[in-house]
Amino acid sequence: MHNFLSQLPQDTTQEHFEAIINTKQTRIERIVSFGQTSPDVGWYDQHENEWVMVLEGSGTIEFEDGTSKTLSKGDYLNIAAHTKHKVTHTAINEPTVWLAIFYI
């Protein structure tokens, strides 16, 4: 049995992206962050919608309009395609486990 919260990567110097399901229409990813954020410059600008939930830790997503949302355990939000966003903060002292579902 696979477990989303176990066998977290040991290397805390980088963010880890793992595609669990990957079809033409749908991608389910586990993302594990250890304090990493998006690059200082630029935005994620995706042609797919993204539904994202934090399962452990916490993370802050900022949008181009200047608003931001901090997600803790169980919090989720939907990011429509081409809504520019970036991750400006993730927890420092614990892993942040994200579930991201990209869909059309």
Next chain:
Amino acid sequence: MHNFLSQLPQDTTQEHFEAIINTKQTRIERIVSFGQTSPDVGWYDQHENEWVMVLEGSGTIEFEDGTSKTLSKGDYLNIAAHTKHKVTHTAINEPTVWLAIFYI
């Protein structure tokens, strides 16, 4: 901010299905069970694939070949389209919160 683990339904006499995302290709559902199982007769036989994870509680899924899997917190599995299955057990003393993603 929406939270997947809060505002659980109060009515424990039935299972609750809530579609969070629903497009032609992808459906994201929260299912909350309070000891309920599938009907005694018949199987789920879906034309979509289903990726399912338990976030709280536990549940057992049985397959037509007689095998079964019990999922606890963080456990997930993928059920290919038309793989007949049913839920034969969910936790009695606590809610079981399932995340189900139906996709093609």
